[in-house]
Amino acid sequence: MVQNHRLIIHNGKKLKKLRVSVEEGATAVSVVVPGGGYLMTAKQKILSIIFISFLSCCYIFSISFFSLLESFRKESEDFGPYEPFIAPQCSRISNGTICCDRTGFRSEICIMKGDVRTHSASSSVCLFTSLKNKSKIHEKIKPYTRKWETSVMETVQELNLVYGDENYSVSDDEHNNNICDVFYNVPAVFLSTGGYTGNVYHEFNDGIIPLFITSQHFKKKVVFVIVEYHTWWVMKYGDIVSQLSDYPTVDFNGDKRTHCFKEAIVGLKIHDELTVDSSLMLGNKTIFDFRNVLDRAYLPRIRGLIQDEELETANKTSQSVREDGLKKPKLVILSRNGTREILNENLLVELAEEIGFFVEVLRPDKTTELAKIYKCLNSSDVMIGVHGAAMTHFLFLKPKTVFIQIIPLGTEWAAETYYGEPAKKMRLKYIGYKIKPIESSLYDEYGKDDPIIRDPKSFTRKGWDYTKKIYLERQNVKLDLKRFRKSLSRAYDFSVKRLGPVYSSQ
Ligand SMILES: *[C@@H]1O[C@H](CO)[C@@H](O)[C@H](O)[C@H]1NC(C)=O
Ligand SMILES: *[C@@H]1O[C@H](CO)[C@@H](O)[C@H](O)[C@H]1NC(C)=O
Numbered sequence: 001m002v003q004n005h006r007l008i009i010h011n012g013k014k015l016k017k018l019r020v021s022v023e024e025g026a027t028a029v030s031v032v033v034p035g036g037g038y039l040m041t042a043k044q045k046i047l048s049i050i051f052i053s054f055l056s057c058c059y060i061f062s063i064s065f066f067s068l069l070e071s072f073r074k075e076s077e078d079f080g081p082y083e084p085f086i087a088p089q090c091s092r093i094s095n096g097t098i099c100c101d102r103t104g105f106r107s108e109i110c111i112m113k114g115d116v117r118t119h120s121a122s123s124s125v126c127l128f129t130s131l132k133n134k135s136k137i138h139e140k141i142k143p144y145t146r147k148w149e150t151s152v153m154e155t156v157q158e159l160n161l162v163y164g165d166e167n168y169s170v171s172d173d174e175h176n177n178n179i180c181d182v183f184y185n186v187p188a189v190f191l192s193t194g195g196y197t198g199n200v201y202h203e204f205n206d207g208i209i210p211l212f213i214t215s216q217h218f219k220k221k222v223v224f225v226i227v228e229y230h231t232w233w234v235m236k237y238g239d240i241v242s243q244l245s246d247y248p249t250v251d252f253n254g255d256k257r258t259h260c261f262k263e264a265i266v267g268l269k270i271h272d273e274l275t276v277d278s279s280l281m282l283g284n285k286t287i288f289d290f291r292n293v294l295d296r297a298y299l300p301r302i303r304g305l306i307q308d309e310e311l312e313t314a315n316k317t318s319q320s321v322r323e324d325g326l327k328k329p330k331l332v333i334l335s336r337n338g339t340r341e342i343l344n345e346n347l348l349v350e351l352a353e354e355i356g357f358f359v360e361v362l363r364p365d366k367t368t369e370l371a372k373i374y375k376c377l378n379s380s381d382v383m384i385g386v387h388g389a390a391m392t393h394f395l396f397l398k399p400k401t402v403f404i405q406i407i408p409l410g411t412e413w414a415a416e417t418y419y420g421e422p423a424k425k426m427r428l429k430y431i432g433y434k435i436k437p438i439e440s441s442l443y444d445e446y447g448k449d450d451p452i453i454r455d456p457k458s459f460t461r462k463g464w465d466y467t468k469k470i471y472l473e474r475q476n477v478k479l480d481l482k483r484f485r486k487s488l489s490r491a492y493d494f495s496v497k498r499l500g501p502v503y504s505s506q
């Protein structure tokens with residue numbers, strides 16, 4: 001009996017089984033009471049009844065205890081109102097009102113509390129209220145995160161946030177008094193998938209990470225309403241979007257129906273380049289929570305990919321194992337073509353293999369499935385690439401792995417700001433490899449004395465267009481492998497140390 005007692009206290013699963021037998025009635029007695037036999041004395045019967053009551057009490061007690069724990073945990077996951085984090089100026093917004101926080105440098109955000117209905121024909125989102133207040137102000141907002149760049153903001157649709165009541169409809173059509181065609185008992189987040197999309201840096205920096213920041217606290221109970229809706233965007237990022245929302249996305253302009261919500265956030269909150277600042281997040285969420293979203297998003301697809309591979313290569317011996325049976329750290333080269341190519345990439349691969357890496361060269365383009373890139377990088381120890389949008393994929397690396405960014409002439413500021421700094425915040429071991437003039441293809445073209453080579457800053461200071469035309473679009477890299485070897489060896493030693501004995505160094 002003492003043993004049974006312990007079982008109940010320590011093992012929740014066993015408990016359930018015991019209860020079943022208790023509930024099934026008298027036969028249980030002979031199951032539960034050890035050594036009781038079929039013939040029981042009156043005393044034994046009383047004892048066993050007491051014991052069963054004791055079991056039931058334990059069960060009921062533990063059930064209520066666990067559900068208490070459960071509800072306590074749920075409670076503590078609920079960190080209160082989100083407004084102070086998403087739109088601090090609107091912290092005290094009351095039901096039936098629209099409030100905009102326009103203090104952000106990168107984006108503006110409006111919140112609408114109450115009965116929110118879309119009206120795409122007039123680019124409007126209406127808040128219906130029976131409260132009469134003539135001083136209620138209509139607002140306008142572009143839901144994109146590059147507020148300071150007027151040229152790109154001009155391409156983004158402006159939304160009118162207006163009040164409506166039973167006597168006023170934004171629609172001229174008398175038959176359509178903003179009657180809800182689709183009703184959701186959850187909030188909406190309005191965003192644009194236009195702007196600079198088509199570039200993976202912008203897609204993550206301006207869109208996906210801000211979407212995580214703005215919506216994760218809704219725990220998927222939220223609808224994303226999109227202006228400049230692109231089907232390819234929804235396809236490409238569907239895995240991630242479905243980790244943030246349980247609902248299909250709404251194409252604001254393509255879907256003319258009136259969609260109704262119980263509140264709305266219009267615009268996205270953004271912190272800094274490719275990062276999540278936990279001090280600005282409800283519940284102190286971090287970039288690692290964002291990465292966990294990616295991991296969950298790609299897991300099902302990656303499982304499928306792995307199965308396919310296993311079928312294909314069942315009999316091939318893996319190159320990732322050394323002759324002496326030890327595993328090799330994996331190094332991935334994110335390869336570009338056209339501009340900012342590594343001209344001696346083949347020699348770089350040879351060198352890395354000689355140092356002891358298992359090397360994989362990845363050439364992602366706009367159509368490469370993100371799950372495949374994630375699979376490759378999530379299982380790698382070192383990523384190397386020349387500065388450019390593809391460096392955004394450092395987000396797919398596991399924390400504490402190595403990211404070597406090759407920095408061509410004139411790209412130092414952009415390389416550090418957009419990728420180096422954010423990578424360090426994600427606790428990657430970041431190595432910025434600034435090339436020497438002689439490693440640049442521009443050196444052959446202009447000679448060592450040309451200001452383009454001698455003093456890139458004098459050009460990059462003049463503006464992004466100069467940087468782009470000279471240093472980004474027309475420069476390739478021929479690595480000085482003697483010099484680069486030092487960075488590679490550092491990366492190798494670091495990886496082997498992190499990975500432990502099965503990977504140990506020669
Ligand atoms: C907010 O106001 C709307 C109508 O304007 C009403 O339907 C809704 O129940 C209100 N919500 C709360 C939480 O008071
Ligand atoms: C709507 O119109 C009716 C009749 O003119 C008026 O009594 C009512 O107060 C109006 N409602 C609002 C919210 O303005």
Ligand SMILES: *[C@@H]1O[C@H](CO)[C@@H](O)[C@H](O)[C@H]1NC(C)=O
Nearest residue numbers: 097131132133134135136137
């Ligand atoms: C009317 O709205 C203005 C601005 O939103 C607000 O300051 C004022 O208190 C409101 N008045 C009433 C009576 O609700």
Ligand SMILES: *[C@@H]1O[C@H](CO)[C@@H](O)[C@H](O)[C@H]1NC(C)=O
Nearest residue numbers: 076079278279282283284285
């Ligand atoms: C978040 O961090 C702040 C400051 O580090 C701390 O005071 C607060 O308790 C944390 N909140 C949660 C929910 O962990």
Ligand SMILES: *[C@@H]1O[C@H](CO)[C@@H](O)[C@H](O)[C@H]1NC(C)=O
Nearest residue numbers: 295296298299302375378379
């Ligand atoms: C990424 O790597 C980690 C650690 O090796 C693993 O647990 C996780 O399942 C991987 N994620 C995916 C989506 O494959």
Ligand SMILES: *[C@@H]1O[C@H](CO)[C@@H](O)[C@H](O)[C@H]1NC(C)=O
Nearest residue numbers: 309310311312313314315316
């Ligand atoms: C793998 O090897 C086994 C035996 O060596 C062979 O029977 C099988 O057909 C091979 N499978 C593939 C996919 O090549």
Ligand SMILES: *[C@@H]1O[C@H](CO)[C@@H](O)[C@H](O)[C@H]1NC(C)=O
Nearest residue numbers: 335336337338339341363365
């Ligand atoms: C880039 O690679 C593709 C496919 O490998 C090739 O068709 C294309 O010509 C290359 N572009 C440049 C600019 O080298």
